[in-house]
Amino acid sequence: MSGEAVSATTARREQARGSFAGGFSWAMARDLRLAWRHPDEAVLTVAFFALVASLFPLGIGAEPQLLVRIGPGVIWVAALLAAFLALPGLFAADYVDGSLEQMTLSPHPALGWAAGKIAAHWIVSGLPLTLLSPLIGLQYGLAPDTLAIQALSLLVGTPVLSLLGGACAALALGARGGGMLLALLALPLFVPVLIFGAGAAEAQATGLSPAPHLSLLTAGLIAALVGLPWAVGAAVKIAVD
């Protein structure tokens, strides 16, 4: 065999072996392209967020002091619910049409493409919520520094929601009970994220330092980034087994 043929074979073997980066970029690009071609889902998530956040002043009363007081918490709860409602879209369609099974058969490790799918999901759901939050905060009359901390806490917290929710969505694939079951699985796990996320903005609004809350939230993000993509991959494998 000539040297050229040998190097071509190794290149093909390299390709067939798959890698974390290969799986990650492939899955992320694919899901982003899908989201780009059907933008309605992302738009609906953001619209839901704005809608829920505007229901609270109508229900509770619109006194400015009250709104400033509840603003950070309401915005976080609304963002959490919006992120939750976007979860079924993460795996359901791929599970039904068999793409998910093909992904588990691909040479790339599950860790790679699972992380890629979740990253794409966050860019489509969590990131728009983060970017929109200062606008909603203005409606609640929050101070500029509170708005900034609010957006920062969402920037750190929504990826944790996507990772935790992704694991739950993968576990609930094909289960009876659908959305209600997913709520029972995911919402209790979201509680710490909500506490520290809303706590950061609230501390800033009341003149305390948001640093402890943000540090804990970031620690949670790091732990989630290390552990949960593996759990999502394992959950998908259980689902398609």
Place this chain on the structure above:
Amino acid sequence: MNWFYFASPATFYGLAGRMAPWFFVTAAILAAWGLYLGLGVAPTDAQQGEVYRVIFIHVPTAWMSMFLYFVMACYCGLTLVFNTRLSAMMARAIAPTGALMTFVALWTGSFWGRPTWGTYWVWDARLTSELVLLFLYFGYMALANAFEDPRRGDRASALLAIIGVVNLPIIYFSVQWWNTLHQGSSVSFKGTSMHVTMLTGMLVMSAAAWMYAIGATLVRVRSVILERERRAQWVRNLPEAA
């Protein structure tokens, strides 16, 4: 000796049936002794009066609620790693008892809170994380039963239980990490700030809760085994099936 002899549902079914009554009898004796110590012998608390006596139910169930989740998660780990059948059945059998313990801990806690704190419920870290634990148990049970294929439910719920383990240190250390209304622990490995009779009563009640939990789990795992293995020949050969 074959250590895996009782890892088979068929052999464990009989063993569980023979052991369960002993655990229940021990639990009843210990509970009677513990309640006698707690309600009859232990002195009235200097600050709280007679109300504190709910501690003899509250603390043992709260301990068991966390410990049972840990045991359940260990069985779930065995399920995922070794794909053993009995460990998944044990995890399923533990979950309802764990949820019961969590519920009793929350319930007695709120009855204790009313006279001492002036409220049934506060949203502090200890209470909230214990409530999350209750929902984790509910989520585990719902997911385990949500699939046509029980093996799929075993594996999916096992992974969920393992993810939920992060809640345990949060509950346990919540009274140290946050300034909470819930008091800190009175018992530690270094010593205790309690009267000796109170401590004895509480430990005896904990042992009773422990024995009850084992007995209830063994009874429940027998019915899980029967349900899952109903088509197996050994089940049809059981004297009670005839």
